[in-house]
Amino acid sequence: MNWYVLYTKSRNEKAVADKLALSGIEVYCPLLRRKKLWSDRWKWVEEPLFRSYCFVRLEDKDRDTVFSVPGIVRYVYHCGKPAIIRSKEMDLLKSWLMQYDHDTIIAENLNVSDRIRIRSGALMDKEAEVLESKGNYALLLLEDLGLQVKVDLRKNIVEKLQVS
Numbered sequence: 001m002n003w004y005v006l007y008t009k010s011r012n013e014k015a016v017a018d019k020l021a022l023s024g025i026e027v028y029c030p031l032l033r034r035k036k037l038w039s040d041r042w043k044w045v046e047e048p049l050f051r052s053y054c055f056v057r058l059e060d061k062d063r064d065t066v067f068s069v070p071g072i073v074r075y076v077y078h079c080g081k082p083a084i085i086r087s088k089e090m091d092l093l094k095s096w097l098m099q100y101d102h103d104t105i106i107a108e109n110l111n112v113s114d115r116i117r118i119r120s121g122a123l124m125d126k127e128a129e130v131l132e133s134k135g136n137y138a139l140l141l142l143e144d145l146g147l148q149v150k151v152d153l154r155k156n157i158v159e160k161l162q163v164s
Contacts, residue, residue, distance in 0.1 A: 003085040005076035006054045012071035013048040019069045026057040030097055110138050119157040
């Protein structure tokens with residue numbers, strides 16, 4: 001059995017995952033637990049790590065069964081074939097979400113002048129200022145080392161620091 005990537009309608013990830021699970025299909029929708037400010041209080045909410053995506057594990061011959069669930073648009077393709085995620089990578093993603101504090105995982109874009117702390121890799125625990133942010137990469141200024149570095153945000157964990 002392989003893990004496949006499903007593209008869902010906007011803001012339908014959790015509902016799709018629930019319905020797929022009820023129909024007996026192994027599904028994974030990675031969620032981040034965040035504290036959000038409402039008009040009158042703070043509230044903990046779960047939001048998808050990858051917007052509009054869910055992962056399903058099933059046999060190739062059973063791939064069409066998912067389309068009985070409303071909210072699914074299509075499978076994600078790579079090189080003309082449905083994209084397959086290795087089980088090892090899915091296990092790594094699951095353990096990563098259990099290991100790290102969800103408030104430190106940045107799912108949104110970094111803005112110029114944001115202060116961040118690098119939480120993984122060779123520059124772990126270094127603070128930096130964001131000089132430029134494009135897609136999965138950020139150009140950071142490490143003031144204490146006098147360096148500018150380009151960081152791949154898919155491979156490094158960064159934490160946005162609160163402005164004082």
